[in-house]
Amino acid sequence: MSERVTGSEALMRSLENEGVTTLFGYPGGAIMPVYDALYDHRDTLNHVLVRHEQGAVHAAQGYARVSGKVGCVIATSGPGAMNTITGIADAMIDSTPIVVICGQVGAAMLGTDAFQEVDVIGVTQPITKWAYQIRRAEDVAWAVSRAFYIAKSGRPGPVVLDFTKNAQTAVVEYESAKVDFIRSYVPVPEWDDNVILQAATMINASKKPFVLVGQGVELGEASCELKAFLEKAQIPAGCTLLGLSALPSDHPLNMGMLGMHGNLACNVKTNECDLLIAIGMRFDDRVTGNLNTYAKQAKIIHFDIDPSEINKNVKVDLAVLGNCKDTLAAVTSLVKETNHQEWVDSFKPYAEREYEKVTKKALAPIDGPLLMSEIAHKVSEATNNEAVLVTDVGQNQMFSCKYFKFTHAHSVITSGGCGTMGFGLPAAIGATYGAPERTVCMFTGDGGLQMTIQELGTIMEQGSPVKIILLNNNFLGNVRQWQYLFFNKRYSYTPMVNPDFELIAKAYDIPSRTVILREDLDDAIREMLETDGAFLLQCVVKEEDNVLPMTPPGANVDEMILEIE
Amino acid sequence: MKKNDGSQCGTCDTCGKCNDQNDCGIRMYTLIIYSENIAGLLNQITAVFTRRQVNIESLNVCASSTPGVHKYTISCYCTEEMVKMLTKQIEKKIDVLQANYFLEDEIYIQETALFKLSTPVVLSNKNVSRIVRFHDARIVEVNPNYVVVEKSGMTDDILALYEKLKDCDCVLQFARTGRICITKGCVELLDEYLKVRMMKYDLQKTQQQ
Numbered sequence: 001m002s003e004r005v006t007g008s009e010a011l012m013r014s015l016e017n018e019g020v021t022t023l024f025g026y027p028g029g030a031i032m033p034v035y036d037a038l039y040d041h042r043d044t045l046n047h048v049l050v051r052h053e054q055g056a057v058h059a060a061q062g063y064a065r066v067s068g069k070v071g072c073v074i075a076t077s078g079p080g081a082m083n084t085i086t087g088i089a090d091a092m093i094d095s096t097p098i099v100v101i102c103g104q105v106g107a108a109m110l111g112t113d114a115f116q117e118v119d120v121i122g123v124t125q126p127i128t129k130w131a132y133q134i135r136r137a138e139d140v141a142w143a144v145s146r147a148f149y150i151a152k153s154g155r156p157g158p159v160v161l162d163f164t165k166n167a168q169t170a171v172v173e174y175e176s177a178k179v180d181f182i183r184s185y186v187p188v189p190e191w192d193d194n195v196i197l198q199a200a201t202m203i204n205a206s207k208k209p210f211v212l213v214g215q216g217v218e219l220g221e222a223s224c225e226l227k228a229f230l231e232k233a234q235i236p237a238g239c240t241l242l243g244l245s246a247l248p249s250d251h252p253l254n255m256g257m258l259g260m261h262g263n264l265a266c267n268v269k270t271n272e273c274d275l276l277i278a279i280g281m282r283f284d285d286r287v288t289g290n291l292n293t294y295a296k297q298a299k300i301i302h303f304d305i306d307p308s309e310i311n312k313n314v315k316v317d318l319a320v321l322g323n324c325k326d327t328l329a330a331v332t333s334l335v336k337e338t339n340h341q342e343w344v345d346s347f348k349p350y351a352e353r354e355y356e357k358v359t360k361k362a363l364a365p366i367d368g369p370l371l372m373s374e375i376a377h378k379v380s381e382a383t384n385n386e387a388v389l390v391t392d393v394g395q396n397q398m399f400s401c402k403y404f405k406f407t408h409a410h411s412v413i414t415s416g417g418c419g420t421m422g423f424g425l426p427a428a429i430g431a432t433y434g435a436p437e438r439t440v441c442m443f444t445g446d447g448g449l450q451m452t453i454q455e456l457g458t459i460m461e462q463g464s465p466v467k468i469i470l471l472n473n474n475f476l477g478n479v480r481q482w483q484y485l486f487f488n489k490r491y492s493y494t495p496m497v498n499p500d501f502e503l504i505a506k507a508y509d510i511p512s513r514t515v516i517l518r519e520d521l522d523d524a525i526r527e528m529l530e531t532d533g534a535f536l537l538q539c540v541v542k543e544e545d546n547v548l549p550m551t552p553p554g555a556n557v558d559e560m561i562l563e564i565e
Numbered sequence: 566m567k568k569n570d571g572s573q574c575g576t577c578d579t580c581g582k583c584n585d586q587n588d589c590g591i592r593m594y595t596l597i598i599y600s601e602n603i604a605g606l607l608n609q610i611t612a613v614f615t616r617r618q619v620n621i622e623s624l625n626v627c628a629s630s631t632p633g634v635h636k637y638t639i640s641c642y643c644t645e646e647m648v649k650m651l652t653k654q655i656e657k658k659i660d661v662l663q664a665n666y667f668l669e670d671e672i673y674i675q676e677t678a679l680f681k682l683s684t685p686v687v688l689s690n691k692n693v694s695r696i697v698r699f700h701d702a703r704i705v706e707v708n709p710n711y712v713v714v715e716k717s718g719m720t721d722d723i724l725a726l727y728e729k730l731k732d733c734d735c736v737l738q739f740a741r742t743g744r745i746c747i748t749k750g751c752v753e754l755l756d757e758y759l760k761v762r763m764m765k766y767d768l769q770k771t772q773q774q
């Protein structure tokens with residue numbers, strides 16, 4: 001029952017077979033046959049034309065992170081493919097499932113420095129989970145199915161398909177393919193009953209257990225299992241930046257964020273607990289600080305799906321391999337119902353101290369310019385804490401992640417491992433496709449917004465309902481903070497002369513408003529949220545604010561600065 | 566001065582070769598890696614070493630006894646902690662079937678070397694042929710210009726022969742292969758792996774039906 005079609009048509013059918021409905025892309029010479037085939041699939045495959053290929057990848061990431069599905073990108077060869085690199089690296093380190101399909105010169109011309117030929121496989125191999133060159137139309141169905149299987153299964157990640165032009169145009173008998181097994185690839189290690197038992201025994205013996213929640217919980221769709229586990233044994237938990245929405249912010253056992261700009265209580269207790277239970281997180285240096293003093297007093301259990309994460313940064317006493325959705329449920333059935341009330345209460349004085357020294361001033365300043373923190377807090381409240389938070393990178397990211405509240409999983413989309421400025425705007429566009437029923441609030445800085453500002457064109461064309469909250473301090477604020485703290489206040493190239501962002505929004509037909517005064521903030525937020533579609537809310541904020549508390553880089557995790565001067 | 570080429574840690578003299586008290590833990594490890602026969606994998610495997618700043622001392626790639634499966638034999642000096650990380654990161658590559666690491670006494674090791682010697686020197690210096698015989702090397706070619714000698718054995722045997730010949734000032738060229746290895750254990754790790762994977766596949770298929 002096969003039919004003769006071109007490789008490009010085979011690609012369309014293969015994408016449809018994988019359930020793809022949305023693509024982010026940009027055409028060019030070496031991918032034109034694919035775009036030609038796409039023209040006949042407009043009803044089923046919605047292609048979003050971005051303004052720069054980096055935007056396509058970040059959009060696919062936003063789409064994937066909010067929906068749990070695989071994001072898909074199409075780009076041309078050479079420069080098109082190279083523009084996707086930053087996003088691919090970002091997806092790799094943040095374990096985001098995306099498939100990037102780029103055009104390539106015809107197989108006969110490979111290696112000849114043909115027009116727009118770049119060795120895409122060579123360049124992307126180190127930053128992908130899998131990179132494959134499709135040189136024959138016969139391989140399309142198989143390669144696409146394999147790509148989606150690899151991107152999504154196990155620890156997710158980016159896959160690149162480099163599609164030579166001859167393969168796009170050659171005619172083949174199309175037969176669909178379904179890859180769901182690769183003998184050399186074990187996506188989810190099998191869990192071991194003995195290890196589960198040992199973990200439960202360690203947890204039952206612990207007086208002061210502390211859980212570190214990572215994005216693995218979200219990727220494994222294990223929020224319910226996590227909650228059941230924490231509640232049964234009454235174990236307090238802290239979340240990594242990417243794991244923030246894996247546990248509702250107002251859950252009584254949620255003690256806040258971990259790491260450099262995390263909450264004081266979490267970081268102090270990391271170095272006080274007797275058992276540290278890490279779930280789907282990778283002990284990034286932004287979480288651990290100085291490894292030589294990190295949780296030395298504690299036994300450590302590490303739940304992870306990726307064996308190569310075990311003992312990579314922190315030596316652990318027990319590794320629980322597997323999908324945490326399964327392993328958490330199994331451990332939960334064996335842990336005793338406990339009450340660590342005294343231990344849970346011991347977090348409070350630190351939370352109070354942070355509140356007194358930092359949070360109070362950050363959320364309810366009496367005078368002075370607007371603060372990023374109060375804006376994030378107010379926007380979150382105005383959306384009933386139900387919005388999807390997308391951020392760019394810098395102080396805007398730290399403040400919005402710290403002061404936004406989350407009620408469901410898949411609600412925080414931020415560039416963690418890579419810290420890619422310019423991530424926010426396109427990722428937010430993607431998120432509006434991945435969760436069309438949700439409000440998407442994107443916090444960005446004056447620096448980061450300008451790194452991918454051209455995607456305002458995509459918003460204009462698509463009518464993407466992105467609420468852009470520009471926290472404008474006329475500084476590369478995050479770098480300025482470091483210069484202030486560690487480089488003697490020498491502000492080397494961090495002040496910025498900025499354009500009139502409202503005029504720019506106007507040019508793209510995006511309604512906007514600028515707030516300077518505190519008394520206008522509520523109304524401005526209301527207007528933004530009530531406006532249909534996209535909106536740019538520019539908040540003129542304190543120029544030299546600092547994200548606190550802070551563990552200086554390389555310092556012990558519990559040695560947080562609460563005040564400056 | 567200690568050279569810091571990866572074969573020594575730079576702080577102690579132990580490094581697998583010496584027997585100092587303060588052992589830095591660096592040893593010669595040999596990784597045996599099996600992969601599907603797919604182009605570009607060698608690059609990915611060696612990149613793992615590069616990223617971790619471990620120098621590869623010896624590398625051999627060939628077909629294995631299992632059809633369609635390639636075998637990589639890679640030796641390097643590092644700590645056990647490091648070799649564990651390398652092994653896991655290599656095994657993580659989609660098309661790598663299995664990676665294991667071994668110490669020197671867990672494998673049979675063989676290397677081959679070829680020496681091109683100057684015939685006039687060989688004829689004039691009787692020591693040369695004595696050295697060749699003493700080291701159990703084979704002469705594979707003789708002509709008026711040069712003699713080709715082949716020697717198989719452990720690295721140290723080959724290097725010993727090389728040093729002796731060099732002293733005779735007769736070596737025109739010297740080439741040595743990477744080491745090839747066979748494990749001493751009685752379990753064929755790859756066969757076990759493939760068997761388990763096959764069972765898993767069958768199970769998955771029956772579950773789907």
Ligand SMILES: Cc1ncc(C[n+]2csc(CCOP(=O)(O)OP(=O)(O)O)c2C)c(N)n1
Pocket residue numbers: 392393394395396397418419420421422444445446447448449471473475476477478479
């Ligand atoms: C692509 C890229 N270039 C440079 C950096 C380094 N960097 C991190 S934060 C930052 C400043 C960001 O400034 P802005 O976007 O205005 O945000 P703010 O910190 O002021 O909120 C810079 C330059 C980066 N993370 N990414």
Ligand SMILES: [Mg+2]
Pocket residue numbers: 445446447471472473474475476477
């Ligand atoms: Mg700024």
